[in-house]
Amino acid sequence: MKSLFVLAMMIALASCASTMNGHRMKAAQRKMLETRRLQQAGEWDAALAMSERMHSSVSKSITSAPRQKSSGGTMVDLQPLLAGWENGPFAELKTTLKKHDSKRSPAAFASLRQQCVNCHTVLGKTKVQVSAIP
Numbered sequence: 001m002k003s004l005f006v007l008a009m010m011i012a013l014a015s016c017a018s019t020m021n022g023h024r025m026k027a028a029q030r031k032m033l034e035t036r037r038l039q040q041a042g043e044w045d046a047a048l049a050m051s052e053r054m055h056s057s058v059s060k061s062i063t064s065a066p067r068q069k070s071s072g073g074t075m076v077d078l079q080p081l082l083a084g085w086e087n088g089p090f091a092e093l094k095t096t097l098k099k100h101d102s103k104r105s106p107a108a109f110a111s112l113r114q115q116c117v118n119c120h121t122v123l124g125k126t127k128v129q130v131s132a133i134p
């Protein structure tokens with residue numbers, strides 16, 4: 001009985017973590033679009049702050065469930081993918097925002113978004129739609 005209860009709790013917690021992560025990812029998406037809006041409005045400092053909030057949503061989502069099963073059935077370690085996103089396009093976007101570089105911003109947002117999509121693709125989450133950058 002006791003082990004059944006523990007098992008039930010674990011399943012409940014696992015599905016709860018997944019729902020949370022879905023919410024966090026949706027929040028990341030909203031913050032990505034909000035960062036872009038602020039950048040286009042020339043509110044560079046606010047855009048930089050919003051980009052940090054986006055980062056926090058992405059990283060919390062991944063660190064709470066760092067290993068996930070892909071649709072193909074293999075376990076995927078998401079941490080290197082997260083690190084790639086952080087050290088690559090996210091770092092580049094922050095540099096662009098710090099420099100108030102409106103010329104390079106569209107490319108920076110596009111590669112950031114592409115790296116969001118790449119992680120979903122690795123997991124086989126082809127149904128996840130990431131909004132286009134306006």
Ligand code: HEC
Nearest residue numbers: 018021022023025026028029032078081082085116119128
């Ligand atoms: C390192 C991997 C990784 C990165 C990077 C990543 N995601 Fe995700 N994303 C996931 C995983 C895993 C899920 C499934 C979450 C869940 O429901 O358990 C997901 C789900 C989503 C969803 C669907 C949420 C839902 O429940 O409907 C959206 C939207 C999304 N991500 C947007 C983004 C955006 C925008 C970015 C970049 C700013 C991003 N993701 C970056 C792994 C990643």
